[in-house]
Amino acid sequence: MTRLRGLLLGASALAIMVAAPATFGQEGEGRAAHSSSYKPMASSPTMITNVNIYDGRGGLIEGGSIIMAGGDIVAVGQNLEAEAGMVIIDGDGQWLTPGIIDVHSHFGVYASPQVKAHADGNEITGANTAEVWAEHGVWPQDPGFARAQAAGVTALQILPGSANLIGGRGVTLKNVPARTVQAMKFPGAPHGVKFACGENPKRVYGQKGQSPFTRMGNVAGYRAAWAKATEYKRSWDQYNEKVSAGEDATPPTRDLQMDTLMGVLNGEILIQNHCYRADDMANIIEVSKEFGFKISAFHHAVESYKIADILAENDICSAMWADWWGFKMEALDGIRENAALVHNAGACAVIHSDSGIGIQRLNQEAAKTVADARKAGLDIPLAEAWSWVSYNAAKALGIEDQTGSLEVGKDADVVLWTANPFSVYARADKVFIDGALVYDMNDEATHAVSDFRLGFPGEGDDR
Amino acid sequence: MRTFAKYLAPLMFAAATITLAHAEDVAIVGGTVHTMEDGVVIENGVVIISGDQIEAVGGPDTAVPEGYRVIDATGKQVTPGLMSAFTLIGLEEVSLEGATVDHSLSNTFYTAGFEVAKGFNPDTPIIAINRIEGLTRAVIMPGFGVPFNENNNKSIFPGQAGIIHLGGGNDAVINSQAAVVVYPGVGDVGGARGAVLDYLVGALRESKPAAKRRRGSSASGGPGRFAKSPEDKAALAKVVSGEMPLYVLENKASKILQLLELKEEFEDMNLIILGAAEAWIVADELVEAGVPVVIGPTNNLPSSFDSLAATLYNAARLEDAGVEFAIVAGGFSAAHNARLLPQDAGNAVANGLSWQAGLEAITINPAKIFGIDASFGSLTAGKEADVVVWDGDPLEVMTSPDHVFIRGEEIELVSRQTRLRDRYIDLGAEADKPLAYKK
Numbered sequence: 001m002t003r004l005r006g007l008l009l010g011a012s013a014l015a016i017m018v019a020a021p022a023t024f025g026q027e028g029e030g031r032a033a034h035s036s037s038y039k040p041m042a043s044s045p046t047m048i049t050n051v052n053i054y055d056g057r058g059g060l061i062e063g064g065s066i067i068m069a070g071g072d073i074v075a076v077g078q079n080l081e082a083e084a085g086m087v088i089i090d091g092d093g094q095w096l097t098p099g100i101i102d103v104h105s106h107f108g109v110y111a112s113p114q115v116k117a118h119a120d121g122n123e124i125t126g127a128n129t130a131e132v133w134a135e136h137g138v139w140p141q142d143p144g145f146a147r148a149q150a151a152g153v154t155a156l157q158i159l160p161g162s163a164n165l166i167g168g169r170g171v172t173l174k175n176v177p178a179r180t181v182q183a184m185k186f187p188g189a190p191h192g193v194k195f196a197c198g199e200n201p202k203r204v205y206g207q208k209g210q211s212p213f214t215r216m217g218n219v220a221g222y223r224a225a226w227a228k229a230t231e232y233k234r235s236w237d238q239y240n241e242k243v244s245a246g247e248d249a250t251p252p253t254r255d256l257q258m259d260t261l262m263g264v265l266n267g268e269i270l271i272q273n274h275c276y277r278a279d280d281m282a283n284i285i286e287v288s289k290e291f292g293f294k295i296s297a298f299h300h301a302v303e304s305y306k307i308a309d310i311l312a313e314n315d316i317c318s319a320m321w322a323d324w325w326g327f328k329m330e331a332l333d334g335i336r337e338n339a340a341l342v343h344n345a346g347a348c349a350v351i352h353s354d355s356g357i358g359i360q361r362l363n364q365e366a367a368k369t370v371a372d373a374r375k376a377g378l379d380i381p382l383a384e385a386w387s388w389v390s391y392n393a394a395k396a397l398g399i400e401d402q403t404g405s406l407e408v409g410k411d412a413d414v415v416l417w418t419a420n421p422f423s424v425y426a427r428a429d430k431v432f433i434d435g436a437l438v439y440d441m442n443d444e445a446t447h448a449v450s451d452f453r454l455g456f457p458g459e460g461d462d463r
Numbered sequence: 464m465r466t467f468a469k470y471l472a473p474l475m476f477a478a479a480t481i482t483l484a485h486a487e488d489v490a491i492v493g494g495t496v497h498t499m500e501d502g503v504v505i506e507n508g509v510v511i512i513s514g515d516q517i518e519a520v521g522g523p524d525t526a527v528p529e530g531y532r533v534i535d536a537t538g539k540q541v542t543p544g545l546m547s548a549f550t551l552i553g554l555e556e557v558s559l560e561g562a563t564v565d566h567s568l569s570n571t572f573y574t575a576g577f578e579v580a581k582g583f584n585p586d587t588p589i590i591a592i593n594r595i596e597g598l599t600r601a602v603i604m605p606g607f608g609v610p611f612n613e614n615n616n617k618s619i620f621p622g623q624a625g626i627i628h629l630g631g632g633n634d635a636v637i638n639s640q641a642a643v644v645v646y647p648g649v650g651d652v653g654g655a656r657g658a659v660l661d662y663l664v665g666a667l668r669e670s671k672p673a674a675k676r677r678r679g680s681s682a683s684g685g686p687g688r689f690a691k692s693p694e695d696k697a698a699l700a701k702v703v704s705g706e707m708p709l710y711v712l713e714n715k716a717s718k719i720l721q722l723l724e725l726k727e728e729f730e731d732m733n734l735i736i737l738g739a740a741e742a743w744i745v746a747d748e749l750v751e752a753g754v755p756v757v758i759g760p761t762n763n764l765p766s767s768f769d770s771l772a773a774t775l776y777n778a779a780r781l782e783d784a785g786v787e788f789a790i791v792a793g794g795f796s797a798a799h800n801a802r803l804l805p806q807d808a809g810n811a812v813a814n815g816l817s818w819q820a821g822l823e824a825i826t827i828n829p830a831k832i833f834g835i836d837a838s839f840g841s842l843t844a845g846k847e848a849d850v851v852v853w854d855g856d857p858l859e860v861m862t863s864p865d866h867v868f869i870r871g872e873e874i875e876l877v878s879r880q881t882r883l884r885d886r887y888i889d890l891g892a893e894a895d896k897p898l899a900y901k902k
Contacts, residue, residue: 112764112765112766113765113766113767113768113771114766114767115767115768143764143765144764147763147764199559305884305887306887308890309890323800323803324796324799324800325796325799325800325880326556326557326558326589326796326798326799327557327558327559327796327799328557328558328559328560329557329559329560332557333883334880335880335881335883335884336880336884337884337888341884341887341888345890356764356766357761357762357763357764357793360761360763361761361806361810364806364810364860367860367861368806368860368861370861371860371861371862371863372863375863376881376884376885376888377888378888422860422861423859423860423861424806424809424810424812424813424858424859424860425809425812425813425859426813427813427814452765453765456765456771457716457741457744457771457772458741458765458771458772458773458774461763461772461774461775461776463763463774463775463776463814
């Protein structure tokens with residue numbers, strides 16, 4: 001299975017290179033430039049028995065088991081038989097889930113400690129910086145990664161900040177300690193691109209007397225960028241047609257900013273759009289129709305509940321907090337049932353963090369939303385709510401075929417909990433990424449310590 | 464009112480279901496009662512509220528006087544109202560809109576003399592949004608743009624904290640001189656941490672009441688070298704005499720130790736440490752000095768070079784050592800999400816704190832630390848009736864209050880947020896007419 005997966009990934013990476021040479025540059029020997037060099041940690045075939053399972057897509061298996069081998073999930077269900085030589089872990093009646101995926105983190109680009117030198121997340125030099133990539137700012141030694149790992153986070157998207165209309169490309173990572181960001185990159189995951197609506201861009205540039213100064217300026221800024229990207233894509237399409245037909249052709253001049261937007265128009269890069277207000281989101285949807293692109297997710301989306309029907313109709317995910325609100329005008333109408341109302345309307349609900357603290361308890365954030373919705377008369381099964389932090393998150397990142405649920409053939413990104421993870425008292429007991437045990441709360445040898453920690457106070461605590 | 468209510472109980476009940484605006488006589492029966500008094504928990508307990516006070520607390524045999532409205536709390540948990548020792552409730556509406564923010568001063572005629580509660584806004588929806596989650600008392604803080612970021616204030620004295628109840632109305636401020644707050648930013652001491660303590664000591668010395676002043680120090684009254692105005696000196700004099708605590712933000716262990724040493728010169732001073740991310744390293748010294756701390760236990764990142772040893776185990780280690788502590792919500796929004804403190808306490812419990820200590824840290828402990836435990840903080844006859852009936856374990860994330868009483872009045876579990884929810888819960892209703900007509 002691992003082998004098959006490897007072939008598939010190779011094929012898809014190749015497809016991207018053929019379709020968009022401008023995006024990824026020339027293919028050299030071995031690994032393509034900017035691609036993932038991630039290698040799963042060593043693992044042994046492992047069976048975890050006697051667990052209750054939220055499968056990440058709404059399923060609940062009581063008294064079940066999971067078998068992981070070669071980095072993948074080999075079997076999930078009841079009455080599974082172990083094969084000879086497998087490591088067998090008795091789950092002791094506790095809970096097992098797919099790993100938590102956070103679609104909105106700034107680890108590495110706003111690393112701890114939060115000193116000036118660590119401000120690598122906002123290229124505040126122009127309202128459109130689609131050419132910058134978050135991965136070029138990610139510091140793999142950010143101590144936050146290990147904290148999140150100890151909380152059951154197995155994958156995460158690092159995004160640029162929201163100062164700009166178009167902030168740059170996001171990167172999806174496996175949450176493993178590594179020396180380089182390339183060694184963390186989730187194999188085959190598409191890039192995201194960060195867009196921001198509303199107050200932030202107009203505040204940042206408006207106070208400099210630049211555009212955008214208003215929400216009108218925001219939307220004009222997106223449209224101008226898309227108009228230019230449309231022309232850019234046309235020139236590349238014409239070039240590629242000629243090459244395919246065997247004609248002589250000179251490639252258009254590369255524009256790194258336009259490469260990113262063309263990647264969106266070609267369906268290879270996913271839009272991750274910071275947007276709070278319902279009316280702002282509706283305006284962005286209109287722009288997407290004008291220029292023919294898809295919005296993968298609105299992030300923060302505190303008013304998604306007001307237009308949940310429209311979001312369902314357009315197949316757009318909402319990545320939300322459980323209860324943050326009020327810190328700015330466009331967050332004034334936040335409600336605790338937002339994700340539940342979005343889910344109930346048949347739209348894709350995701351719980352995200354945008355916080356190095358919040359990322360450590362996304363399970364609790366989902367729990368609060370379910371509980372509040374119940375009091376309002378909406379009963380969403382817990383098994384469905386787990387999709388908000390796993391499968392739906394994977395879908396928003398375009399990695400739902402590889403991770404986000406416990407299905408045979410997918411990456412064995414798995415967490416064994418000490419209790420039902422919708423309880424405040426639950427802790428991640430054991431965390432597996434691609435079948436490898438990357439964190440065991442009771443085994444200090446498995447607690448990764450970043451370089452930064454060495455020799456400073458607090459080195460020894462895993463949480 | 465009490466007698467009136469007794470005689471007209473049925474009528475009052477009918478009225479109460481509509482407005483819930485009157486204190487009435489109520490008996491809460493059948494629940495698990497966490498008194499927070501010496502750790503006493505009463506199964507199948509009875510809490511009797513009369514007027515604005517708790518009349519009696521006892522076991523299942525406790526007599527319910529005739530005419531009292533009975534709330535069946537079978538299978539539920541009963542606690543005192545929660546108290547947060549760190550909020551901005553009523554001091555800002557929208558954090559990023561300066562015109563709605565009334566907690567921060569810069570470069571004006573006074574510092575420690577500023578009583579932030581004078582600007583308290585009793586009409587903010589933030590009150591209802593917090594109290595329906597069980598928060599009934601709160602310390603309101605001066606001068607905090609971004610919580611736990613110690614470098615964003617120019618003066619080390621942003622002003623005085625106040626204490627409010629969340630029952631609503633114009634008498635919400637219980638105490639406008641609850642503590643003199645210190646944020647040891649380096650702005651007005653020249654840029655080096657080592658000068659902060661000298662500045663603080665200088666201000667305290669020159670504010671000492673005359674009888675306690677050292678020979679040769681400057682006279683009280685006029686501006687000093689450190690205390691800018693008579694108002695500042697008056698406030699700091701109360702700190703020196705122990706009338707008002709000094710509430711100091713400090714996360715770094717070595718700096719906490721330096722603060723504890725101040726107690727040698729200012730022996731009557733009551734010191735409270737806020738933040739205290741590395742307090743676990745100096746837990747024994749805190750116990751010896753009798754100094755309590757206020758922590759946001761989920762702040763476990765090394766977010767600054769002063770909090771490198773921040774950990775989720777802080778609360779448990781403080782408990783083991785015997786440090787008195789309160790827990791506040793660790794997130795960034797001290798006004799809007801002050802309500803999240805049970806989740807923080809629950810996370811501390813998940814990481815080794817005892818459950819009882821977790822609940823104490825958000826009820827009786829902050830009441831003691833801020834000196835209002837004579838009237839609040841436990842379910843004790845004679846105290847004001849801040850009582851919450853929870854649908855389960857109050858520290859859990861999937862539980863919430865079914866009833867909240869503040870000073871004897873049951874508040875409606877309604878807020879601006881629940882009203883937005885109810886307006887939008889059925890988008891199909893727009894087929895009839897726009898949702899703006901749904902109120």
